[in-house]
Amino acid sequence: MKAVVVENLVKFYGKFQALYNVTFDFEEGEIFGLIGPNGAGKSTTLRIIATLLKPSKGSVKIFGLDVVKDANKIRRIISYLPEEAGAYKYLTGYEYLEMMAKIYDPKNYSEYVDFGIKLSGLGDRIYSRIGEYSKGMMRRLLMARALMTRPKLAILDEPTAGMDVVYATEIRRLIKEVNREGVTILLSSHNMLEVEYLCERVAIINKGRVVALGSPDELEERYESENLEEVFTKLVKG
Amino acid sequence: MSALIELIKKEMKETFRNPRYLIFTILFPLILFPAIGYLYSFSFQTFRERVATATVLIVDFDEDVLSRLFIKYLNETLGINTILGDLGDINSSKYLAAIIIPEGFTERLRNQEPAEVEIYSRIGSLSFTSMGIATYGNTLINRFEDFLRQDILSKTGLDPEFFNNMIKTRDFVYVEEWGKTVTAEQLNALAFQVYFVPWLIFGLIISILQVSAAMLSEEKEYKTLETLLTLPINRKILALEKIIGSMIVSLAATASYAVGFVIYIYFGAELFLANFPEISISLDYMVVLLLLLLFFLTTLITGGLGLIISLFTQDTKTAESLSGGVSMPILFLVLMGSFVDVSTLPTYISAIYYSLPYPYLMKSFEYLLVGRTDMFFLGIAVNLVWLIIILSVLAKMFDSERLLTMKVTFGRKKKRSEEEG
Numbered sequence: 001m002k003a004v005v006v007e008n009l010v011k012f013y014g015k016f017q018a019l020y021n022v023t024f025d026f027e028e029g030e031i032f033g034l035i036g037p038n039g040a041g042k043s044t045t046l047r048i049i050a051t052l053l054k055p056s057k058g059s060v061k062i063f064g065l066d067v068v069k070d071a072n073k074i075r076r077i078i079s080y081l082p083e084e085a086g087a088y089k090y091l092t093g094y095e096y097l098e099m100m101a102k103i104y105d106p107k108n109y110s111e112y113v114d115f116g117i118k119l120s121g122l123g124d125r126i127y128s129r130i131g132e133y134s135k136g137m138m139r140r141l142l143m144a145r146a147l148m149t150r151p152k153l154a155i156l157d158e159p160t161a162g163m164d165v166v167y168a169t170e171i172r173r174l175i176k177e178v179n180r181e182g183v184t185i186l187l188s189s190h191n192m193l194e195v196e197y198l199c200e201r202v203a204i205i206n207k208g209r210v211v212a213l214g215s216p217d218e219l220e221e222r223y224e225s226e227n228l229e230e231v232f233t234k235l236v237k238g
Numbered sequence: 239m240s241a242l243i244e245l246i247k248k249e250m251k252e253t254f255r256n257p258r259y260l261i262f263t264i265l266f267p268l269i270l271f272p273a274i275g276y277l278y279s280f281s282f283q284t285f286r287e288r289v290a291t292a293t294v295l296i297v298d299f300d301e302d303v304l305s306r307l308f309i310k311y312l313n314e315t316l317g318i319n320t321i322l323g324d325l326g327d328i329n330s331s332k333y334l335a336a337i338i339i340p341e342g343f344t345e346r347l348r349n350q351e352p353a354e355v356e357i358y359s360r361i362g363s364l365s366f367t368s369m370g371i372a373t374y375g376n377t378l379i380n381r382f383e384d385f386l387r388q389d390i391l392s393k394t395g396l397d398p399e400f401f402n403n404m405i406k407t408r409d410f411v412y413v414e415e416w417g418k419t420v421t422a423e424q425l426n427a428l429a430f431q432v433y434f435v436p437w438l439i440f441g442l443i444i445s446i447l448q449v450s451a452a453m454l455s456e457e458k459e460y461k462t463l464e465t466l467l468t469l470p471i472n473r474k475i476l477a478l479e480k481i482i483g484s485m486i487v488s489l490a491a492t493a494s495y496a497v498g499f500v501i502y503i504y505f506g507a508e509l510f511l512a513n514f515p516e517i518s519i520s521l522d523y524m525v526v527l528l529l530l531l532l533f534f535l536t537t538l539i540t541g542g543l544g545l546i547i548s549l550f551t552q553d554t555k556t557a558e559s560l561s562g563g564v565s566m567p568i569l570f571l572v573l574m575g576s577f578v579d580v581s582t583l584p585t586y587i588s589a590i591y592y593s594l595p596y597p598y599l600m601k602s603f604e605y606l607l608v609g610r611t612d613m614f615f616l617g618i619a620v621n622l623v624w625l626i627i628i629l630s631v632l633a634k635m636f637d638s639e640r641l642l643t644m645k646v647t648f649g650r651k652k653k654r655s656e657e658e659g
Contacts, residue, residue, distance in 0.1 A: 047464075047642075050464075050468045051467075051468060052464060052467055052468060052639065052642060053639045053642070054639055072470065072472060075468055075469060075470040075471075076470040078468065079468070080464070080465065080468040081465075082461065082464040082465065084461045085461050085462070085464065085465055086460040086461035086462050087460075087462060088460070088462060089460065100469070103469050103470065103471060104469075104470065142465075145465075
């Protein structure tokens with residue numbers, strides 16, 4: 001089954017057009033990457049898929065559900081990690097995960113919380129206030145929040161942004177792990193190595209348009225490049 | 239030294255190129271004070287016109303030399319119209335003041351004994367300008383006394399100082415807004431409530447406004463809002479959660495207000511009520527409940543306003559600035575209530591004033607002390623209407639993507655975080 005189908009997606013902010021007929025889709029169980037330079041329209045696309053923004057034109061379907069008409073149903077099966085996410089500084093990491101888990105399942109939330117604690121890898125620091133966390137710890141907590149409910153689709157906007165190599169590697173391992181458990185992943189990243197490592201297919205987006213779509217290998221072959229970074233540079237500069 | 243100058247230059251540029259600073263620190267006072275000045279001058283002009291064309295009712299039970307001299311003095315020396323009437327006319331709106339000259343007035347003064355006259359005035363509401371009207375009759379008596387002392391008694395060879403303060407007055411003021419006649423002493427005691435209490439309430443309202451304005455802007459500043467909006471929660475529930483949060487702030491403020499009120503009554507108002515039982519109401523539970531309900535509704539509206547502010551702001555600093563701006567019109571209402579007799583303003587201004595939610599709470603102690611429970615009911619009704627409007631606006635805004643995209647940029651280049659991805 002198609003996890004996400006984006007067709008002729010257009011988005012205006014007032015008079016400014018951010019997206020021009022963006023079209024792509026990917027299957028359930030896939031890790032799909034959306035890459036592009038700053039201001040290309042990646043976050044706008046992810047936000048529309050995450051039901052935060054409404055399309056100006058075109059359609060977006062998540063597991064057959066329409067993002068406008070079925071937004072509430074979609075929110076039950078997705079989770080979204082924004083690029084610049086934060087958490088409540090006066091809650092402990094545990095309280096934060098517990099609150100989020102209870103929103104999804106008020107009765108059997110403890111299973112989610114246990115999985116979230118495991119995913120976060122924060123150990124005893126999970127009982128410390130979030131305000132005391134480092135940036136890396138915060139990102140791990142947020143990643144755990146996004147994945148602990150094993151959503152059908154996890155939308156991760158720059159999941160390793162601002163993290164050091166050790167944490168970033170750990171996050172990538174987590175993404176692979178939950179994907180093996182059946183979570184479909186849609187992610188955006190500036191890190192081409194990360195995208196190449198994680199994603200089965202990618203869409204390169206530039207100035208609000210999809211300029212290339214395929215697996216990293218296909219794209220490297222098509223654009224006669226040694227790696228995805230070169231493909232990206234050729235497409236964006238060219 | 240040059241480093242200091244460069245730093246000061248930088249400070250000035252940073253400050254004066256910030257439109258937020260210019261709007262709230264420079265522009266608002268430029269609007270606020272002239273507006274108050276206009277209303278004050280309008281009210282004062284009305285007062286002057288009323289005095290210039292005033293008709294004073296004289297109820298003359300003396301009908302002797304000095305009472306007739308007094309009337310002649312008013313007519314010929316001061317150019318004031320007088321009408322002779324009886325006690326039934328003293329509260330008529332046709333007269334600016336009514337002066338009752340008792341029987342034996344002339345006789346007592348001839349015998350060099352103090353004589354007492356009663357003065358009845360009529361004002362719309364208690365304010366700095368209306369106090370002038372309240373003391374108008376008294377001013378006439380003082381001037382007549384001066385006249386007697388300087389122009390008549392000095393000619394008779396009597397010591398003019400002997401005549402000093404021989405005409406006593408008992409002043410009564412009919413306050414239209416209260417529907418009551420009070421003594422000058424009572425009016426002065428009430429003036430404290432009228433001028434002081436609104437400032438206390440204003441301070442509380444500002445703090446509620448700022449706390450509520452920070453509720454959603456904190457979610458934006460700490461980047462928790464986007465996550466919240468993608469959770470399986472209906473947006474109306476989310477709006478309700480914030481409103482309940484604001485309501486809890488209001489309830490806490492109401493509880494604190496109730497405690498403060500009890501202490502206030504114990505130390506101050508009870509003394510007032512005991513001294514002036516004829517104009518006051520008994521502080522039964524129903525009246526106190528009405529006051530607290532009015533307080534709760536007004537603070538809830540303030541909380542709602544704070545939430546609306548927070549919809550437009552991306553951080554708490556901007557939310558605080560914006561709530562500072564919103565507090566200016568509320569401050570304007572406080573000043574207006576204190577300085578201006580609202581009843582003397584054009585009808586449409588009075589109508590606007592009383593259709594807003596804040597004047598009722600500002601004047602609540604005044605209403606309480608003079609027993610205007612009907613104004614509590616009116617205030618509660620007006621506040622309920624505003625609350626419904628504000629909740630509807632909030633529900634509508636929470637249900638749209640504008641919740642994320644709306645912002646006040648204060649002239650900064652519009653940041654489109656949405657477009658950056």
